[in-house]
Amino acid sequence: MRNLWTIAKREFSLYFSSPLAYTIGFLFLFIVGLLFVLNLGSLALSPFGFGAAPDVRIVTGPMAFLLLLTTPAITMRLLADEARMGTLELLLTAPVRDVELVAGKWLGAFLFTLTIIAFTFIFPIILNGLVKPGIDQLQMIAAYLGVILLAAAFLGLGVGISSMFSNQIATFFVTLVVFIVLWWLVGAPANLLPVGGEPFRYLDMSSHFYDSFNNGIISLSGVVYYLSLTALGIFLGTLAIEIRRWR
Amino acid sequence: MRILTGYMPPSSGAASIAGFDVVSQSLEARRQVGYLPETVPLYTDMTVFGYLKFMADLRHLPEAESAVEEALEKVGLLERASGYIGNLSKGMRQRVGLAQALLHKPQVLILDEPTIGLDPAQISEVRNVIREVGREHTVLLSTHILSEAQQLCDRILIINRGKIIVEDTPANLQNSLSGGQRMEVKVRSQAQSLLPVLEKISGLKNLSLNQGNSLQFSYEAGADPRPEVARAIIHANADLLEMRSINLSLEEIFLQLTGEEPSQAQAE
Numbered sequence: 376m377r378n379l380w381t382i383a384k385r386e387f388s389l390y391f392s393s394p395l396a397y398t399i400g401f402l403f404l405f406i407v408g409l410l411f412v413l414n415l416g417s418l419a420l421s422p423f424g425f426g427a428a429p430d431v432r433i434v435t436g437p438m439a440f441l442l443l444l445t446t447p448a449i450t451m452r453l454l455a456d457e458a459r460m461g462t463l464e465l466l467l468t469a470p471v472r473d474v475e476l477v478a479g480k481w482l483g484a485f486l487f488t489l490t491i492i493a494f495t496f497i498f499p500i501i502l503n504g505l506v507k508p509g510i511d512q513l514q515m516i517a518a519y520l521g522v523i524l525l526a527a528a529f530l531g532l533g534v535g536i537s538s539m540f541s542n543q544i545a546t547f548f549v550t551l552v553v554f555i556v557l558w559w560l561v562g563a564p565a566n567l568l569p570v571g572g573e574p575f576r577y578l579d580m581s582s583h584f585y586d587s588f589n590n591g592i593i594s595l596s597g598v599v600y601y602l603s604l605t606a607l608g609i610f611l612g613t614l615a616i617e618i619r620r621w622r
Numbered sequence: 623m624r625i626l627t628g629y630m631p632p633s634s635g636a637a638s639i640a641g642f643d644v645v646s647q648s649l650e651a652r653r654q655v656g657y658l659p660e661t662v663p664l665y666t667d668m669t670v671f672g673y674l675k676f677m678a679d680l681r682h683l684p685e686a687e688s689a690v691e692e693a694l695e696k697v698g699l700l701e702r703a704s705g706y707i708g709n710l711s712k713g714m715r716q717r718v719g720l721a722q723a724l725l726h727k728p729q730v731l732i733l734d735e736p737t738i739g740l741d742p743a744q745i746s747e748v749r750n751v752i753r754e755v756g757r758e759h760t761v762l763l764s765t766h767i768l769s770e771a772q773q774l775c776d777r778i779l780i781i782n783r784g785k786i787i788v789e790d791t792p793a794n795l796q797n798s799l800s801g802g803q804r805m806e807v808k809v810r811s812q813a814q815s816l817l818p819v820l821e822k823i824s825g826l827k828n829l830s831l832n833q834g835n836s837l838q839f840s841y842e843a844g845a846d847p848r849p850e851v852a853r854a855i856i857h858a859n860a861d862l863l864e865m866r867s868i869n870l871s872l873e874e875i876f877l878q879l880t881g882e883e884p885s886q887a888q889a890e
């Protein structure tokens with residue numbers, strides 16, 4: 376546990392000296408903010424008035440999708456760069472378990488992503504002030520929990536993929552492809568097949584978020600799904616490190 | 623080496639270090655070892671102190687900061703502690719790597735070609751540090767520079783194609799492999815005519831005639847035919863210019879042992 380924290384701490388502080396991390400954070404917040412303003416603006420200017428009052432979804436909806444695009448850039452460095460620089464040899468010969476190493480890397484990235492997500496909290500607060508009598512607080516909590524779980528799953532898979540490569544760019548694209556498959560393609564049979572497609576819906580990363588958390592429903596299956604993906608990613612990463620040793 | 627440090631599992635056989643098996647007690651074994659790989663693993667975007675502090679934390683050192691300072695002092699880098707590793711010269715980086723390996727005062731220090739790619743001044747710096755450290759710790763060092771092994775090591779193992787072919791002290795290696803002592807004798811002229819004279823002296827072996835009127839022979843360490851040789855040469859009315867013993871260099875020993883063709887380099 377202590378090693379895990381040591382590694383996470385180093386990783387976390389490294390993000391704050393990395394221009395890439397600042398760029399990602401800035402773009403993330405900028406796009407979420409921009410969409411927030413545009414959404415509010417279009418609702419305010421629409422001839423039908425506000426209709427249904429806007430809720431937290433105008434913040435968390437785009438955030439979930441943006442996580443898909445940004446988390447590969449956050450995780451691509453984690454283990455791939457250690458392998459390239461040769462520092463992996465240092466960590467693998469230190470008295471640290473492989474799983475502590477991978478999980479520590481994940482935790483560092485997760486804490487960094489949480490920091491970015493924390494900044495977006497300003498938008499629901501603004502929204503809360505704009506609509507009467509304020510936004511649905513429980514829905515907001517559920518949606519944010521969904522975003523955080525989603526981030527955990529993305530980062531878990533990302534760190535797993537990063538441990539299989541020693542090139543950051545390759546890692547980025549492979550991670551992105553895996554995410555796209557899990558986000559759009561895996562669930563597709565549910566809509567295409569006349570029968571028997573239903574189980575695929577449970578494998579779909581986006582439907583777990585948009586169909587439940589984002590609507591204010593904390594679903595147990597969703598929590599289990601995202602946490603399993605996180606664990607799977609960390610497990611695969613540990614396995615990849617183990618395989619590296621045998622080569 | 624990578625097996626001993628726990629980086630790779632052995633493909634066959636077993637290895638243990640300080641009494642701990644590297645496979646079944648891997649973490650315990652890794653705690654006993656300080657390791658400096660061939661390519662020094664450094665985070666160039668960290669400060670020297672930050673990097674060593676991180677490694678000290680990974681090793682659960684109770685007083686990490688004082689351990690870092692102590693290690694830095696040993697390698698003489700205390701004044702660069704707050705500098706970024708990326709800005710250091712190669713020799714300094716090597717020393718940071720060495721400090722990393724020394725942090726936890728390991729029982730065994732494993733260094734993989736610690737002086738490779740350094741300039742002569744840096745090489746002697748690093749060698750001094752290693753010699754210093756060798757007084758307190760066991761140092762296992764791999765090198766392709768044989769004179770370095772000769773200078774630094776108490777015991778030398780030569781490994782060829784994965785097999786240990788010899789293991790001994792540098793001095794013993796030289797004695798046993800040169801087949802006793804070798805001598806060279808130089809005369810002013812007509813070295814050839816001395817050959818039959820010297821052949822009669824007992825204890826001489828491998829007598830041979832070289833260019834420039836010099837003769838070479840070897841003898842067993844016990845018998846010492848040198849005075850006889852000198853007398854015989856004087857008797858034969860030849861002008862004796864020089865008599866000296868030749869020590870085989872480790873390079874030659876290495877070539878002899880690995881069965882490769884010796885290069886042009888002659889014994890010195």
